[in-house]
Amino acid sequence: MSKGKFIVVEGMEGAGKSSAIHVIEALLQQHHIEYINTREPGGTPLAETLRTLIKATDHQETITQETELLLMYASRSQLLANRILPALNQGQWVIGDRHDLSSRAYQGGGREFDDEVMESISRVTLQGFKPDLTLYLDLDPEIGLSRAKARGELDRIEQEKIDFFHRVRNKYQDLASKDSTIVTINAEQSMELVHQDIINTVQQFITKQG
Template sequence: MSIGKFIVIEGIEGAGKSSAIEVVKKTLEEYQQEYITTREPGGTLLAESLREIVKSADHNETVTQETELLLMYAARSQLLANRILPALNEGKWVIGDRHDLSSRAYQGGGRQFDDNVMDMIANVTLKGFKPDLTLYLDISPEQGLSRAQARGELDRIEQEKIDFFHRVRDKYCQLAKNDNTIITINAGEDMVTVHQNIQQQVASFIKSTLESDK
């Protein structure tokens, strides 16, 4: 039995991750690949509790940037050990709504944590694990946040100032440029075009994986 593959969807608020995940699911089904879906932070009972702490805008005390960073990786560690790795070892594909690239962009770029700090925490919690394919949905913060606001009430991180999201996007773009496992999708285009591009990239990856497994 072949080991499964881990596909991650990334992007700032309003980039269209939820609908992109539906495209990935449909494409995997077309190629008869069994899969599970996850989200970050979250995905296990404990990790979901940590998600609530990170995302809630109703705390009676300040959530420090250091606490936010460590909680993100704590939740990720739980998800990796309890859901992602077991599924991959069973030959299932895993579709992730965010992974380590989010922390690199949001805490590394947005919060401006040093790359060495990010590397150290990631090495301890992830031990070199990384996705097989990441689709980064690139969109301007103005357009993305406009979409997010139209969905309803914003969470604690979504309420950050626009400069924060420009730093996040800049970091995403920088990291995507230097990693050939990250594919950038222009999420500012019309939905039909965006979904076609996602489907093409995922189908190509599936076919190359199936060929290499023969």
Template sequence: MSQSGKFIVIEGIEGAGKSSAIAVIERTFAQFNIDYIKTREPGGTPLAESLRSLVKSPDLEETLTPECELFLMYASRSQLIHNVIKPALTLGQWVIGDRHDLSSRAYQGGGRQMDDSVLESLANITLKGFKPDLTLYLDIDPKIGLQRAANRGELDRIEQEKIDFFYRVRDKYLSFANRDESILVIDAGQPMQDVHAQIEHRLRSYLQENR
């Protein structure tokens, strides 16, 4: 297949419903006979998964500094892009990503309040202009999302942050969505069937215009 694939990303805070949203994308792709793979960040390659365990584990023997967390995120992302995502797109496969660079902008830039210029520099080094073709951002009040996450079981290191952290994350997500037409905001506070219907509608419109 000579035509390059597309990179579709799902974003959102904990409890926004990313896993079920990805299932909706998969069903829609199947209806359009789209060949695809799935990835997640941090992770997606053997080395990147090792880095994920460092970022997520609440039981580290030492405190992970914000700078170390940031570098681990971009190191993992670099491995995934170059070893998985770009090769798949070149083969004509589409890629469904559970998080990408927007997560770093929101969590480290917003939540950790790190300087946007620092993230931009790392992104320029790591991504070299590469970005998703379409991002579906699942927007939800952090109080609701975190309660959903807590109901699933034990929270990871980042999920244990204070509520103000997640409101800053949400604000940063919305800030980027407001100025980037490739980021579509989905109201994830609706009943689940309405969220899924909105995702499918937006995705079908995109597929009909870009295939």
């Protein structure tokens, strides 16, 4: 049995990750590829509890940036060990709604943690594991946040100031430019064009798998 592949969809609030994932699901179904979905933070019972702690706005104390960072990686560790790796080893593909790149962008870029700190925590937690393909949906933070606000109430991180999100985007773009497994999709295009870019990218990736 061949090992499965891990495809991740990344991007800021309002980038259209959910609809992108639906597009990928449809394509995998067309190719009769068995898959599961995950999301981060979350994806296992314990990881979902950590997600609630990270995103809640009603804490009686301030969540420090260090706590946020460590909770993100604790959640990711649980998900990797209990869902992602078992599925891949069984030959299933995994579609991830966010992964390590999110922490590099939000905590590394937005919170301005040093690259060496981010690399050290990632190395301990993931031990070199990384997605086979990442689709980064890029758009202006102000456009994304306006879309997110239209969806409903913003979570704790989504309520950060706009400068935070500009740092996040800059880090996303910087990391994507240095990694050939990350494909940047212009999420400011029409939905039809965004979806076509996703289909083209994932179809090419599937074809390469033979």
